[in-house]
Amino acid sequence: MAETFQGRVIIGRADAESLAIQVLNFIVADVDRIIQFLNITGLQPETIRESATSSHFLLGVLEYVAKDDELLKAIDQDLKIRPAAILAAIVHLSPEPEEKPLNAKVAATPQLPRRNLFH
DSSP: OOOEETTEEOOSHHHHHHHHHHHHHHHHTSHHHHHHHHHHHOOOHHHHHHHTTOHHHHHHHHHHHHTOHHHHHHHHHHHOOOHHHHHHHHHHHSOOOOOOOOOHHHHHSOOOOOOOSOO
């Protein structure tokens, strides 16, 4: 089953970023939560707004939340965003793994004929 956010299925980067911004707003709205977030991330209050335009930062917000069960429960209760939706958004914001090209030398090595030892 696909996870939803605000009644829509999370289908891409834009939905994932929208979810992350809503989660960030939830953190910023509570003094204790924002102080803990700032202490862990090392950010300053003045830099949060500027940082929020970066999808890497938004990914970090979701990863931060995903590691805190109490925060996940609070977000589920208050915002009606299920933990699985947060995990789906993390997947959408995560960079694609780099494809490593096959080593040409290995790919060009001819296969040796197999011998049947049991004639």
